Amino acid sequence: MRAIVLESQGRYAEAEAGYRRSEAFRRASLKALPRFETPPPPEQIQQAAELALLAAARAESKQGRVAEAEADARRALLDILDQQGKYSTASPDFINGLAGILVEEGRYGDAEQLMKSAVDVQKTIGVAADSPTYVQTLAELGAVLVAQSKMQEANDTYKEIDAAIAQWPPERRELYQHSESRIVALYAAGKFDDGIAAAQELVKRLSARVGVGAFDVASAQGLLAIGYARGGRDAEAIATFKAAIPVLTTASREAADSDDPTLTAARGERVRRAIEAYIEVLAKSGGDVAAETFALADLVRGHVVDRSLADSSARFAAKDPALAELARNEQDLTKQINAELGVLDNMLSLPADQRDDQAMRGVTAEIAKLRGEAAAAKQEIDRRFPAYASLTRPGSPPVAAIQAALRPDEALVSFYFGRDASYVWAIPKQGAIAFAAIPMKADELSQKVGQLRKALEPEVERVEEIPAFDVALAYQLYASLLAPVEASWKDAKSLIVTTNGALGELPLGLLPTADVKLEPKPGEPLFAEYRNVPWLARNYAVTVAPSASALVTLRSLPPGAATRDRLIGFGDPYFSADEAAQADAELAAAAAPAPVTVASAAESDASANVTRGAPLKLRAAPQTEGVDKAELAMLPRLPDTREELTAMARALDVDPDKALFLGRAANEDNAENKDLSHYRVIAFATHGLVPGDLDGLTQPALALSAPDVANVKGDGLLTVEKILALKLDADWVVLSACNTGAASGAGAEAASGLGSAFFYAGTRALLVTNWSVHSVSARQLTTDLFRRQAAEAGLSRGEALRRSMMALLDGPGFVDGQGHNLYTYAHPLFWAPFTLIGDGGGN
Structure with a gap:
């Protein structure tokens, strides 16, 4: 009983502990049953134990530990099915319990199947059609169907609910008649008047219950405004949105500070839904709404630190007593x-x-x-503590502040991709904001980006098998995304991009600015025809900013100390004793005198049988998905990162033996205890991990040498929490091997968590990869990048990267030891994998 009270109070960790004790007590009681004269039925005690386990799973999910919650809820369900069978009175509660956790994970399809199974069980065992438990299962199923836009099926489910509750008292009926999911389904069916009427009743009922300033009332008002907008009543829609949005955004930030990630996600979704619809109405109004819509989009894009970073921030704050209090x-x-x-x-x-x-x-x-x-x-x-506040609650700066932060040759281009509509803004250093609708929804963009990425992350073994990059589709993206606001950014030389969704997986520099047809010429090496494509990167440096507020904050930082050393790097870590032994043998062989001429790096990278083409050697990535137990030792070694960091050190004219920590030395102890504030460039050439990649990993991390191999303490992971504790004064942090550039899926979590942590720790820019790089060309690009920056004091980071990419694209490409030009690096797989995040200006 106490655990239930604790859960109702939001004290989920304490509640979980109580449920665990209850479960353990009941399982222990089963063993003591023979000592009782009239013992209770064992099935009753077993069911109570499984209910306690399910409750513990629910408490875990409220703490954001959804993977553990799913495992416990699934175990409780399987135990009940084993003990009582599927068609028992108990099984629907356990089926729905697991389904609810899957909903929190966003796995609506799986949750739908479970809920339909619960409906089937209840029908089969004779649960009355008008019983509250059956109606509640139908209502949850309807909400999941709406979340998947299966509106016809959802409306059929709501019709069944109407029939079931027809004889209920009015006060009980209205809970199901005026639910938000049901109103969304009515709108989707084109029944705007019915939906508006239901939304009006919902606003009225909630206002009487909790007051007009409550989040639920504002959420219902937002839903009502959406109905007005869909029904063509724009003036009423705008007035209702203006009343709802301030309350929604304030309450959403309140939820973001809570311990309940489910509450955070649910409120965030409601805010997104309302603001997207509001932007759409304003865009149709034809007025001067660019500044207002930009601020709204920046807000709903939610450049809020992800859950793991927020948790880490709280723990990090404990190290400063005043901030901790x-x-x-x-x-x-x-x-x-x-x-x-x-x-x-x-x-x-x-x-x-x-x-x-x-x-x-x-x-x-x-x-x-x-x-x-x-x-x-x-x-x-x-x-x-403004820096801590900016990390945990970033806001949207006014346009004037953004323009003040821009340099004369820069423009900010901001994208928002929504479920129903998408938009682009261009903010020049001087002049008015350009604003345009993009004829592409978020899912459509994701499909197009996925199609383009097939040529950038190919599952092939040989270079000649690399798929052609679809320049026609890439130009279509340019025409849809950038051309509508071209007048406001074309005079700039550097574009700073903020975005959400799948666009972050595709560097904008590889979009062509004109429609061209590729025509390979006989006798030319592979991919030479791509040199003739008018890539955006030909004329514009492109930098990604985490948000407009992040750009303003980074531009306000003082310049780094002139006395800093040029480089410190960590790479080629050993994740297991076997890897270390193999590396030791390789290094010993390399140090031994060779009886014959040693092949060049190019020769060793080419196939001995040139007639079969050249092997495509891409950097290895973690492969732990689907395994029963994922440990650090399962990560593949990255031996080519040793060569990359060594080349980078030489480009910066530093001694590799002094600047680099390789193999066993690439360990957690060195990364955490070296004074990193003395370095301009800090490079981590290792895997970037996200929660779930390894057992027990709950936040993004960089993988370093295993503690037992390096003979140090720790777990071999430089987590977000540990990065926050670092003190940096860096111009660059290079993450060259962890594919953290993606802005959706796993890459997004790594980029968001690791990137935000490094910015907080004190870097001005991050260099990340968007796909597994080709080792030789990546080494050439990064070496050239830092060589250019070292040689030209006024060269900005963004422009140095652009020039290095173009030099790689236009260069000879891969030449073997006999002087054969096997292929060029003009295919974007080779020259475009890197993205600069943060402040692309300055040197």
């Missing part, structure tokens, strides 16, 4: 608010004649008081 106070207030909201919700769930109105007014007043105290606590943190 303020942060802890703010977090405690947030927990108290959520607990009081839970109490209020429980009160409101009672029939009207059973509610204590005076007690409800007292709870409401307490919530208002706590919110005021929480706002004051946030203001104090903002005032005393």
Whole structure:
């Protein structure tokens, strides 16, 4: 009982511990049953144990540990099925419990199948069609169908609910008749009047329950405004949106500070839905709405630090006593608010004649008081620790501040890709913002980017098998994304890009600015025809900024100390004793006198049988998906990173033996305890990992040498939490082997977490990869990049990268030891894998 109370108060870790004790007690009780004269049925105790396990899983999910939660919920379900069979009165609760966790993971299809199974079980065992448990299962199924845009099936489900609740009291019926998912389904079916009427009733009911300033009321208002917009009532839509959006955004930030990731995700989705629709209405209005829509998009794009980074930030704050006290106070207030909201919700769930109105007014007043105290606590943190506030709660700066941060030859291009509509903004150093709708939804963009990436991450073994890059499709993207606002950025030389969705997986520099047809000429080496494509990178340096606020913050940093050393690098770590032994043997062989002439690096990389073509040697990536137990020792070694870092050191004219920590030396102890604030360039040539890549990994991390191999303490992982504790004064952090450049999926999590952490620690820019690189060409590109920066003091980071890419593209390509030009590096797989994130200006 105490665990249930703790869970209702938002104290999920304590609740989980209570449920674990309850489960253990009941399982131990099973063994003691023979000592009782009249023992209870074993099935009853077993079911109680499984219910406690399911409750623990629910508490785990509320703490963001969804993988563990899924495993425990699945185990509880399998135990019940084994004990009682599928068609038992208990199984639907366990089926729905697992389904709810899958919903939190975004696995709506899997959740749908489970919920349909629960419906089947309830029908088969004779659960009444009008029973609350059956109706609730149907309602949850309807919501999942809506989330997948299966609107016809959802509306059929809601019709079944209507028939089931026809004889219920009105107050109970309206909970299902006016649900948000149901209103969305009505809109999708074109029943705007019915949807608007239901939304109006929902606003009215919630306003009476929780007051007009509550998040749920604002969410219902946003849904009502969407109905007005879909029904062509734009003026009413805009007025309703203006009332709802401020409350939605404030409450969404409150949820982001909570311990409940489910609450955070749910509120974030509602905010996204409302703001996307509001932008769409403003865009149709034809007024001067560029600045307003830009700020809204920057907000809904949610450049909020992901969950793992937020957790790490809180732990990192504990190292500063003053900040720790303020942060802890703010977090405690947030927990108290959520607990009081839970109490209020429980009160409101009672029939009207059973509610204590005076007690409800007292709870409401307490919530208002706590919110005021929480706002004051946030203001104090903002005032005393602005860097921490910026990390955990980045805002959207005004356009004037963005233009002030831009240099004369720069323009900011910002994209937002939504489920129903997409937009682009271009902000020049001087002049008005350009704003245009993009005729492409987020899923359509993802499909096109995926098609283009097939040529950039090919599953082939030989160079000649690399698929052709679809320049026609790439030009279509340029025409849709950049051409509509070209007038505002074409006079710049450097483009700074902010985006969401799949566009982050595709460097904009490889988009052609004109439609061309590739015509390979006989006798030319492979890929030479790509030199004739008018790539955007021919004339523009492209940098990605995490957000507009991040750009403004980075531009406000003081220049680095002139006395800093040029480079420190960590690479070719050994993840197991076997890898270390193999590396030792290779190094010993390389050091021994050779009886014959040693092949050049080019020769060793080419096939001995040239007539069969050249092997395509891409850098290895972690392959732990689907394995039962994923450990550090399973990661593939990256021996080519040793050569890459050595070449980088020579380009910067530093001694590799002093600047580089390779093999066993690429360990956690050296990375954490070296004074990294003395280096301009910090390079990590190793795998980037995201939660789930290794057992127990709950935050993005860089993989370093295994502690038992390097003879150091730790776990071999430089996690986000550890990166936050570093003190940097770096112009560059290079992450050249971990494919962290992707902006969706696993790459996004790594880029978001690792990138945000390194920016907080003190770097001005990050160099990351978007796909597994070709080792030789990547080494040439990064070496040339830093050689250029070292040689030309005024050369910006972005321009140095652009010139290095073009030099690689236009260069001879791969030449073997006999002088044969086997292929050029003009295919974008070779010259375009790197993305510069952060401040692309300065040297």
